[in-house]
Amino acid sequence: MRTPAISLTNLIGLEGVSRSDIQTLLDTGFYFRDVLDRPIKKVPILTGINVVNLFFESSTRTRISFELAEKRLSAEVVNFSAAASSLSKGEGLKDTVRNIHAMKMDAVVMRHPAPGAALQLSRFVDAVVINAGDGTHEHPTQGLLDMMSIREKFGRIKGLKIGIIGDIAHSRVALSNIFGLNTMGAEVTVCGPGHLIPPFIEELGVTVNGDVDAVLEWADAVNVLRIQRERMGVGIIPSVREYRNRFGLTVERLARHKKEIVILHPGPMNRGVEIDSDVADGDQAIILDQVLNGVAVRMSVLFHLLGARELLEEA
Amino acid sequence: MGRIAPLPKALLIEGATIYDPATGKTRRGDLAVKNGRLIEPEKLGAAKVERLDARGALVTHGFIDIHAHFREPGREDQESLESGSRAALAGGFTRVAVMPNTLPAIDSPEMVRSLLEKAERLPIVLYVIGAISRGREGLELAELLEMQAAGALAFSDDGNPIADGQVLRRALQYTKDVGTPIINHAEDLPLRDGGVMNQSALSTRLGLPGNPVEAEAAMVHRDLLIAQETGGRLHVPHVSTALTVDLVRRFKEAGVPITAEATPHHLGLTEEALRQFDTNAKVAPPLRTEADRQAVVRGLMDGAIDCIATDHAPHTVEEKEQDMIQAPFGMIGLESAFGLANTVLGPAGLAIEKLIDLLTVGPARALGLELTPLEPGSPAELVVLRPDETWTFTEKDIHSRSRNTPMLGMTFNGRVVATISRGSWYTCT
Numbered sequence: 119m120r121t122p123a124i125s126l127t128n129l130i131g132l133e134g135v136s137r138s139d140i141q142t143l144l145d146t147g148f149y150f151r152d153v154l155d156r157p158i159k160k161v162p163i164l165t166g167i168n169v170v171n172l173f174f175e176s177s178t179r180t181r182i183s184f185e186l187a188e189k190r191l192s193a194e195v196v197n198f199s200a201a202a203s204s205l206s207k208g209e210g211l212k213d214t215v216r217n218i219h220a221m222k223m224d225a226v227v228m229r230h231p232a233p234g235a236a237l238q239l240s241r242f243v244d245a246v247v248i249n250a251g252d253g254t255h256e257h258p259t260q261g262l263l264d265m266m267s268i269r270e271k272f273g274r275i276k277g278l279k280i281g282i283i284g285d286i287a288h289s290r291v292a293l294s295n296i297f298g299l300n301t302m303g304a305e306v307t308v309c310g311p312g313h314l315i316p317p318f319i320e321e322l323g324v325t326v327n328g329d330v331d332a333v334l335e336w337a338d339a340v341n342v343l344r345i346q347r348e349r350m351g352v353g354i355i356p357s358v359r360e361y362r363n364r365f366g367l368t369v370e371r372l373a374r375h376k377k378e379i380v381i382l383h384p385g386p387m388n389r390g391v392e393i394d395s396d397v398a399d400g401d402q403a404i405i406l407d408q409v410l411n412g413v414a415v416r417m418s419v420l421f422h423l424l425g426a427r428e429l430l431e432e433a
Numbered sequence: 434m435g436r437i438a439p440l441p442k443a444l445l446i447e448g449a450t451i452y453d454p455a456t457g458k459t460r461r462g463d464l465a466v467k468n469g470r471l472i473e474p475e476k477l478g479a480a481k482v483e484r485l486d487a488r489g490a491l492v493t494h495g496f497i498d499i500h501a502h503f504r505e506p507g508r509e510d511q512e513s514l515e516s517g518s519r520a521a522l523a524g525g526f527t528r529v530a531v532m533p534n535t536l537p538a539i540d541s542p543e544m545v546r547s548l549l550e551k552a553e554r555l556p557i558v559l560y561v562i563g564a565i566s567r568g569r570e571g572l573e574l575a576e577l578l579e580m581q582a583a584g585a586l587a588f589s590d591d592g593n594p595i596a597d598g599q600v601l602r603r604a605l606q607y608t609k610d611v612g613t614p615i616i617n618h619a620e621d622l623p624l625r626d627g628g629v630m631n632q633s634a635l636s637t638r639l640g641l642p643g644n645p646v647e648a649e650a651a652m653v654h655r656d657l658l659i660a661q662e663t664g665g666r667l668h669v670p671h672v673s674t675a676l677t678v679d680l681v682r683r684f685k686e687a688g689v690p691i692t693a694e695a696t697p698h699h700l701g702l703t704e705e706a707l708r709q710f711d712t713n714a715k716v717a718p719p720l721r722t723e724a725d726r727q728a729v730v731r732g733l734m735d736g737a738i739d740c741i742a743t744d745h746a747p748h749t750v751e752e753k754e755q756d757m758i759q760a761p762f763g764m765i766g767l768e769s770a771f772g773l774a775n776t777v778l779g780p781a782g783l784a785i786e787k788l789i790d791l792l793t794v795g796p797a798r799a800l801g802l803e804l805t806p807l808e809p810g811s812p813a814e815l816v817v818l819r820p821d822e823t824w825t826f827t828e829k830d831i832h833s834r835s836r837n838t839p840m841l842g843m844t845f846n847g848r849v850v851a852t853i854s855r856g857s858w859y860t861c862t
């Protein structure tokens with residue numbers, strides 16, 4: 119395989135990542151997607167490379183997706199999960215750094231509850247840092263897999279109209295989607311309850327529209343965000359019923375729109391809250407493609423940040 | 434860099450421009466110090482005299498900081514009276530008022546007395562601010578009058594806003610007759626909602642919880658209304674928003690007897706300092722937008738804000754190496770205060786004498802104190818400045834026990850080259 123190098127050395131977020139880097143990461147993602155469809159799914163690209171998956175928040179899906187990507191590339195994988203409570207005891211990034219040094223890791227895939235933690239970590243360690251979600255900041259590989267899934271469906275990203283619906287304020291998926299989609303030339307509208315739309319978000323180059331039906335009428339695809347149950351009934355979201363009626367992707371709501379729209383969801387889903395089961399499992403949803411593309415695009419990221427240089431030199 | 438040494442028995446500061454903020458007068462000449470007091474230069478005698486060449490320099494009264502955290506007792510790993518005093522001298526400060534958010538809190542006359550006793554050996558004058566409420570819990574008034582009698586010059590639960598308006602109201606009424614200012618760290622905590630930086634497009638971009646300007650302005654507005662109603666002495670600390678500056682200005686124009694301060698970091702830095710997730714720029718109230726910063730500068734220029742106070746808040750390296758959510762609020766500020774303030778306010782058109790006023794008579798008046806003029810017989814309490822010297826602020830310039838500042842590497846215009854205070858002198862090398 120011949121592939122152009124990317125200019126990134128870590129993947130902290132999609133903000134500021136160039137169009138050509140995203141293009142390359144997606145192209146390579148599609149290459150690995152083909153590999154995943156082969157009978158033998160393992161390639162010896164990262165043999166001898168040590169990767170640690172460092173999860174300060176539980177996220178089974180993301181961790182498994184990364185782990186699968188690492189193993190398909192033949193990397194040595196270590197998993198380390200720490201409860202977020204250990205962070206509040208002051209066992210912060212510093213201790214993490216010490217451990218990584220001691221373990222002589224080549225790459226760190228980190229999920230952390232605090233925005234900025236991945237960037238902070240990258241300042242302290244020599245290892246390649248891949249952000250697997252830093253609080254309410256970014257989740258760049260999710261942004262990439264969403265874009266890959268959109269491109270798979272439409273053959274392009276540029277010029278598409280994408281709606282992001284839900285709790286924008288507490289979502290790392292929303293920001294990575296916004297940065298990536300803007301760079302790739304899509305138009306983005308965010309939609310959700312007024313107090314869950316972060317202030318000044320228009321300055322990030324998106325439109326805000328609180329009317330889900332209007333957004334569905336406008337969009338080519340919508341990314342439906344998970345509403346965290348913790349926010350229900352504690353004065354933030356008054357009730358499941360109200361949320362579902364006003365913002366949920368219900369069967370009835372979709373039936374009112376004649377146009378076919380593509381539906382994404384980063385998972386895990388609250389069926390019957392932000393999305394009805396029949397919608398999630400229906401023809402318009404590409405949620406399972408997203409899962410497969412997640413593994414492929416994470417292979418692409420690992421390949422470019424850890425393996426591509428040597429391969430290119432050999433070529 | 435600099436060193437602190439015992440003050441020579443006889444010292445002649447030669448060829449200086451001398452500005453006396455107590456009188457507002459400037460003259461050129463020499464200043465003589467003998468046994469820690471100012472004397473006529475001709476009376477210095479021919480015996481061994483140390484000379485300080487002050488040609489081109491400006492000599493004035495030592496600076497006064499009415500808002501610092503020296504962490505003693507309880508967190509001497511962050512700062513102590515001793516190390517804080519060294520930081521003060523390096524910044525040109527000879528008097529510092531310390532906040533009572535220590536462990537335990539300074540909320541009783543015994544605590545005030547014990548701190549003042551320890552302060553006797555320090556090379557600076559220490560002013561003690563007592564807590565408004567017992568344990569700084571914002572519920573019951575502490576023994577304010579007993580603390581005042583023991584020497585407390587003001588009251589504050591700094592760090593903890595007084596959420597209950599009635600508690601603030603009672604504190605203002607109770608201390609009205611003695612005239613000690615009540616200083617409320619004004620941030621409405623539910624509105625702040627866990628915010629770790631200013632709420633703005635940048636906080637949204639960084640995914641960081643934002644603290645809106647309204648959290649400060651709404652509580653300051655409440656405080657000003659209560660001050661107006663009670664006639665009590667309110668001092669508004671660390672004004673950070675354009676809204677707050679306007680509120681303070683309006684209530685002053687209406688004749689309400691209030692004072693206000695701004696920090697060097699709020700007049701010199703903006704939220705942009707947070708862009709790379711620098712925990713050293715995490716401070717409460719937060720660094721704001723350029724428009725807010727300019728409003729604070731205007732407030733200092735037109736007198737809406739009375740003085741500059743550092744809010745020097747030391748934290749250990751380990752504490753600040755945590756993530757943005759866990760890392761504590763605060764930055765040190767004594768050593769960089771004059772450099773940063775002069776770098777910003779000079780080009781804004783503020784005369785150096787006015788800046789000195791904001792660091793001397795302004796803070797003194799906020800605490801109800803008058804300055805002693807620089808005349809023979811007065812204690813030698815001086816700072817020697819080179820307002821045009823350009824220098825880069827580095828770790829070597831820090832005398833505090835902590836180094837939590839986002840200003841390392843910044844270039845300042847205007848430098849403290851010597852500070853003389855209570856038998857010690859700091860000289861910049």
Ligand SMILES: [Zn+2]
Binds near residue numbers: 592670
């Ligand atoms: Zn404060």
